[in-house]
Amino acid sequence: MDRMLDLDTILTVITIWVGIGVIALVAPRHTRYIAQGLFPFSAVLSLALGGLALHSLFVPPQAVVLPLGLPRLPFLPGLQFHLRIDSLSAFFLAVIGATSAGTSIFSAGYLRKGEGTPPGLQCLQYHLFLAAMAVVVLADDAYSFLVAWETMALSSYFLVIANHRVASIRSAGYLYLLLAHIGAVAILLCFGVLQANTGDFTFANLRTQQLTPFWASIAFVLAVIGFGAKAGIVPLHVWLPEAHPAAPSPVSALMSGIMLKTAVYGLLRIAFDLLHIQIWWWGALLLGLGLLTAMFGVVFTTVQTDMKRLLAFSSIENLGLIFVSTGLALMFRTYAMPALAALALTATLFHVAAHALFKSLLFLATGSVLHATGERNLGKLGGLIRTMPWVAWLSLIGALAASGLPPLAGFVSEWLLLQTFLFTTHLPTSFLNMLVPVVAAAVVLVAALSAYAMVKFFGVIFLGQPREEKLRHSYDASLLERVGLAWLAAGSIALGLFPVQAIDGIDRVTRLLVGFGLGPTVHASGWLLLAPTSIQRASYSPVIFLLVVAAATAFTAATARILYQGRLRRAAAWDCGYPFQTARMQDTSEGFGQPIRQIFEPFFRMRRELPSPLDARPRYRVVIEDHFWHWIYRPVQALVERVARLAGRVQQGRISIYLLYSFVTLVVMLLLMGR
Amino acid sequence: MLVSPYAFLAQLLQFLVALAAAPLLTGWINQWRAWLQNKTAPSLLQPYYVLHKLFQKEAVAAESASMLFRATPYIVFGCMASACGIVPALSTDLPLAPVADAIALVGLFALARVFISLAAMDVGTAFGTLGARREMLIGFLAEPALLMALFSASLITNSTSLTAIVNKMAHSQFQLYPSMAFAGVAFTIVSLAENARVPVDNPATHLELTMVHEALILEYSARHLALLEWASSLKLFAYSCIGLALFFPYGVAQADAPQAMLISLPALLLKLAVGGFALALIETVSAKLRIFRVPEFLAVAFVLAVIGLLVHGLLGA
Numbered sequence: 004m005d006r007m008l009d010l011d012t013i014l015t016v017i018t019i020w021v022g023i024g025v026i027a028l029v030a031p032r033h034t035r036y037i038a039q040g041l042f043p044f045s046a047v048l049s050l051a052l053g054g055l056a057l058h059s060l061f062v063p064p065q066a067v068v069l070p071l072g073l074p075r076l077p078f079l080p081g082l083q084f085h086l087r088i089d090s091l092s093a094f095f096l097a098v099i100g101a102t103s104a105g106t107s108i109f110s111a112g113y114l115r116k117g118e119g120t121p122p123g124l125q126c127l128q129y130h131l132f133l134a135a136m137a138v139v140v141l142a143d144d145a146y147s148f149l150v151a152w153e154t155m156a157l158s159s160y161f162l163v164i165a166n167h168r169v170a171s172i173r174s175a176g177y178l179y180l181l182l183a184h185i186g187a188v189a190i191l192l193c194f195g196v197l198q199a200n201t202g203d204f205t206f207a208n209l210r211t212q213q214l215t216p217f218w219a220s221i222a223f224v225l226a227v228i229g230f231g232a233k234a235g236i237v238p239l240h241v242w243l244p245e246a247h248p249a250a251p252s253p254v255s256a257l258m259s260g261i262m263l264k265t266a267v268y269g270l271l272r273i274a275f276d277l278l279h280i281q282i283w284w285w286g287a288l289l290l291g292l293g294l295l296t297a298m299f300g301v302v303f304t305t306v307q308t309d310m311k312r313l314l315a316f317s318s319i320e321n322l323g324l325i326f327v328s329t330g331l332a333l334m335f336r337t338y339a340m341p342a343l344a345a346l347a348l349t350a351t352l353f354h355v356a357a358h359a360l361f362k363s364l365l366f367l368a369t370g371s372v373l374h375a376t377g378e379r380n381l382g383k384l385g386g387l388i389r390t391m392p393w394v395a396w397l398s399l400i401g402a403l404a405a406s407g408l409p410p411l412a413g414f415v416s417e418w419l420l421l422q423t424f425l426f427t428t429h430l431p432t433s434f435l436n437m438l439v440p441v442v443a444a445a446v447v448l449v450a451a452l453s454a455y456a457m458v459k460f461f462g463v464i465f466l467g468q469p470r471e472e473k474l475r476h477s478y479d480a481s482l483l484e485r486v487g488l489a490w491l492a493a494g495s496i497a498l499g500l501f502p503v504q505a506i507d508g509i510d511r512v513t514r515l516l517v518g519f520g521l522g523p524t525v526h527a528s529g530w531l532l533l534a535p536t537s538i539q540r541a542s543y544s545p546v547i548f549l550l551v552v553a554a555a556t557a558f559t560a561a562t563a564r565i566l567y568q569g570r571l572r573r574a575a576a577w578d579c580g581y582p583f584q585t586a587r588m589q590d591t592s593e594g595f596g597q598p599i600r601q602i603f604e605p606f607f608r609m610r611r612e613l614p615s616p617l618d619a620r621p622r623y624r625v626v627i628e629d630h631f632w633h634w635i636y637r638p639v640q641a642l643v644e645r646v647a648r649l650a651g652r653v654q655q656g657r658i659s660i661y662l663l664y665s666f667v668t669l670v671v672m673l674l675l676m677g678r
Numbered sequence: 679m680l681v682s683p684y685a686f687l688a689q690l691l692q693f694l695v696a697l698a699a700a701p702l703l704t705g706w707i708n709q710w711r712a713w714l715q716n717k718t719a720p721s722l723l724q725p726y727y728v729l730h731k732l733f734q735k736e737a738v739a740a741e742s743a744s745m746l747f748r749a750t751p752y753i754v755f756g757c758m759a760s761a762c763g764i765v766p767a768l769s770t771d772l773p774l775a776p777v778a779d780a781i782a783l784v785g786l787f788a789l790a791r792v793f794i795s796l797a798a799m800d801v802g803t804a805f806g807t808l809g810a811r812r813e814m815l816i817g818f819l820a821e822p823a824l825l826m827a828l829f830s831a832s833l834i835t836n837s838t839s840l841t842a843i844v845n846k847m848a849h850s851q852f853q854l855y856p857s858m859a860f861a862g863v864a865f866t867i868v869s870l871a872e873n874a875r876v877p878v879d880n881p882a883t884h885l886e887l888t889m890v891h892e893a894l895i896l897e898y899s900a901r902h903l904a905l906l907e908w909a910s911s912l913k914l915f916a917y918s919c920i921g922l923a924l925f926f927p928y929g930v931a932q933a934d935a936p937q938a939m940l941i942s943l944p945a946l947l948l949k950l951a952v953g954g955f956a957l958a959l960i961e962t963v964s965a966k967l968r969i970f971r972v973p974e975f976l977a978v979a980f981v982l983a984v985i986g987l988l989v990h991g992l993l994g995a
Contacts, residue, residue: 386802388744399746399796406792409778409785418781421825425832440987443829444980447822454788454821455814458795462810467802468742532776541838542776551763551774552786556756563752563901567733571748576740577897578803589799590807598815602973 009055010065010088013096013141016052017134020045024130031123034116041126042111043483045133046104052137053100056093060508064089066143084150085205087143090511091276094352095140095268097508101494102260102359103133109367109487110253112480115374119166125251128165132158132257139265145194145204148269152190156183159262162254163246175245182242186232190269193225197277209277219278223285226273227292233266234322237296238631244303247315248379252370255311259318260363264355267325271351274333275516286334287435293326294442297449302603304456306596306627308381310369313460314362317405320453321358325351327446328420331427332517338431341519346535347423349521352509354416357498361404361412364491365460368398371484372464375477381460381592386469391479395465397488402461404495406454410545410552412498415533417450422541452599459595468586500545502533593625600627608633688769688931688939695943696762700911701725703918703954710958725911732904740801740897750797751898751905757790758912767919768942769931770841779838780828783920784821787872787913791817794906798894809893812969816871816878816890819976824868826983830861831924833990840923848927856993860986862925866960867979869921871972873914876961878972890969915950922949 023045027037059065069084088096110129114122135155142148160183164176198204199212214222232239247255274285300320307313328350335344369379371394378384388395404411424443430436469475480488498505503525510522521535528534534542563569578584600607608628614621653664705725712719721727739747764778764786778786795810795817832838834855835846871878874891881891895906923930929945931938967975 386742388746388800389742403789403792406788407785408789408792409782414782414785418785421781422838425829425838437988437991440826440829440984440991444822444826444984444987447825448818448980451788451818451821454792455818458792458799458810458814462796462799462807466744466746466796466799467807534776538776539837539839539842541779541781543779543782544777547774547777548760548782548786551760551777552753552756552789554756555759556752559755559759559905560752563733563905567901571737571739573741573743574738576742576801576803577738577899578801578805579896581804584803586802588804589802590804590811595807595811598811598970598973601970 009059009062010067010086010141013052013055013059013088013137014067014086016048016055017137019048020130020134020137023048024127027123027126027130029123031121032116034114034122037122037126038111038114039483042107042114045130046107046111046487049100049104049107049133051100053097053104056088056096056100057508059088059093060090060097060511082146082204083144084147085143085207086138086141086147087206088141090515091268091271092140094508094512095264095355096137098264098356098359099133099136099140099261101356102363102491103257105360105487105491105494106253106256106260106363106367107487108490109256109370109484112483112485112487113251113253113367113370113374119164119168119251120161125162125165128158128161129254129257132162132254132262136257136261136265140268143206145198145206145209149187149191149194152265152269153187155262155265156180156187159250159254159258163250163258165251165254166249169249172249175242175249179242179246182232182239186229186239189225189229189232193222193229193273196222196225197273206272206277210279213279216280216282219280220282220285223274223278223282224288226270227288230266230270230273231292233269234263234326235296235300235319236292236322236326237299237319238635240296240300240319241629241631241636243319244307244312244315247318247366248309248311252311252366252373255314256363256366256370259314259366260359263318263322264359267322267329267351267355270329271516274329275336281333281337283334283337283432283435286330286332286337287438289326289330289333290442291330293323293328293330294445295323296320297323297327298445299323299606301449301452301456302599302606303629305452305459305599306593306607308592308596309379310372310381310384310460310464311366311379313381313456314365314369317453317456318358318362320449321354321362321405324416324420324446324449325354325358327442328354328416328423331420331423334430334435335427336517341517342536343423343426344517345513345519345521346419346426348513348517349506349509349535350416350419350423352512353419353498353502353505354413356505357404357412357416357495360491360494360498361401364401364488364495365398365405367484367488367491368394368401371480371488372477375479376471376474378471378474381463383471384464384469384474385467385471385586385589386465386474387477388465390475390477391465393485394480394488397485397492398465399461400492400495402457404499406457407450408454409543410499410549412495415499415502415543415545417446418543419535420446422535425541426536455599459592463590463592463595467589470586470589470591500549501530502545503530506533606630682771685769685771685773689763689772689774691939691943692768692772693759693763695768695946696912696915697759699947699950700762700915701729701908703915703950704911706951707914707954707958707961710955711961714958714962725907729904729908732899732907733901735900737900737902739899739902740803743801743897747797747800747897748902750793751902751909753793754790755905755909755912757786757793758909758916761786761916762912762919764840765916765919766841766844766923766930767946769939770844771932772841775839775841780832780840780843781825781838783840784825784828787824788817788821790909790913794894798897801897803897805893805896809890809896812890813894816972816976819973819980820868820871823864823976823979823983824872826980826987827861827865827868828920828924830855830857830983830986830990833987834858840920844923844927844930845932847924848930855990857986857990858925860982860989864979864983864986865921865924867975867982869917870957870960871976871979873917874910875957877964877967877975880966918950918953919946921953922946
């Protein structure tokens, strides 16, 4: 068969995606036609894309040049779309395909009339967003990369403000757009540095440039700023907790599940592929930023009271962990330790895939909850496992995976990351050697805290008594929504149970980036057992693990049933014999997060209003703010406003004054020119 | 994987010993605690009587309890029984040992903790959610400390597999490791916290404002309660075995010498008896901490364990 077939077919799929979006405009307000006609088709395309990407993971890179772009201008080289698929692109494309299949089929059941932008327009934006993300990972020159990157930012901006009549949503969208552009400018400058005055922006040319360490470092720092803004790395994380709750749930799922990962892709592409040298502190920088982000994210996750904000902070935490392992990989690559670099990079990529699946699942589940109850506030939810069992049980899988519990997907990446730390004993710098255990300890703390946050998330939404009367009338998700959730849940389970097979694919990527892969060593111990170096060092077998625990559980249940009667009587809850229980007596989401708020107090800017015992109407209020808002964003905002006000002085709104300005300018020019 | 019949036998024996001996260990500790406090001690077999009594009763569940609530006792028991099968207590030649290394074992404990906390939130009573919150609070500090203590041993033996740790520690030249001393203190603190022992929790009282473990299982009765109590005995047994594997790995049978199991069983029982006495002693001489002192107590364990790792890095041992 023709070698070019894969990339051509992939491009065809992407084109059909855009086509679906355009077709939706035929009847933009016909919700049923768009939801049940177009979105399932789009999900099938996602599956096809994922399958093709998986195939291209194992074949040599393919490239095409599209005759799109700017014509040849006098001083500019002709800019064309260079597209290329290698194993790194293929891996991310597979993640895009697998995740968007779930979100699209979910959207088919989710779209409702009367939620902001007409569904047809949303459908177009949604598919442009998907297509742009796919092109970002395929781009092989800076020009097409940036065009796709900006299309991605803009289409997602319009999706975020789908419900633009709400003022808070508009301002969330504005913040998102602002930070997206700060990032885009940094990426643009980064490519500018990388091309080293050759005027040729193809990645092939960028790869051959021999930058000095100084300019390479500038390019790297710009890339960290640019992609960090997209990934939500502290202190550029502020848009995430605003934009995610504002956006419709399938869009939040796409943004958190995939779009944040395109930033990881960009960083990997530039740091490992385009830059020919690496310097030791780059890795340390990523490690430090990642750790700060992870710690900050997880502590804020535990105190949130809005379910989508909670998940947004959890995404910040996960991206932080991804940066930590990327930083380790970069450090090992600098010190020419390819085996360790491959292990760290495997942890990165595994977590990219795992997080895409379980976080989209959780965001979609919040969408179903939102539709069924109309509430996003955790303090007004509760007990939904009884009225929406499908959503509850499927999101339990997502929550367990997000907590990093075996045998699900989140645990494998955590395990690989911890193994990387334990193998690290002989770094050339003793400072880094001492840093490694401390970082490992922090990573473990983050992982344990994320379990706390997920227990809160799941427990407060789905368990306990309904906190509001109307929740008793909530209903379960529709069939198509369930299919979408189940697909992502199945993905989280499969990825957790068969890490060896997943590492087969990741092996190709690590070979490309650091010249070493875990594939052969992992395979030496059989497909059931994951052992990155040898069984004597470390091994983990999720399938047998699950079988043993399940068998022990089932055996216990069966024995208890056979030996003793299995009768169960229902009665009022015991609660130490206290008869007057109401739903208000359960922990609220604030109550559940309170211990963390107390322990990690320095992390927060808190304002508290505590009632005195004598108050007739006691009132309790706590506002939690982010230090970065106070110390960075507010001063910058104040500065911008002051400068704007100064500049505003010259605008008097009177013609005569403006004519005077013109006159003065002319006089000055004449004086300058006349000399 | 080829499993020798001896290995299979050892695995089976270890499961059976754990299931049978775990309540006995609890009974032994309770007995010693009573004696040390000048009380008349209950029989050594008291936990079995309690389990038998509970299994006979009719189960009662709250009207609002979901499937999660009913499934949790079995899941938690399954997790703890699996943990007891994975820790090398009798022999290092266990077919299940490669399935989960130290990190996965900690993950297994975390899985059980998350399930029991969720089940406690399920009925939606004040005490249940309070217990869940406190359990997760203790868990998020104890889990990293436990992992760090395990990592100290991993760095010495270059392995996270518990059987490899036992093999290396028991058969290398006897050597004092300063990092293991730190890890030992950290591990003791974590074990006290994780098994609801006195400075952190008191298994003997039902004083609502201080309890953690009792608040979690407040809504359970009959066979569900029996399974959860048995599971917490198993957890104590598993923790004791991890402690013995890390700090006293002597007398455990090896792959090449299956007959050594004849010695390893009495050796294990003896070590557990001494360990149980030590636990009773610690519980008798210490006072219950206020709940908000618990994070500080556990933070000490965490910091000690990290210092242990740093000491290893500094001294190279």
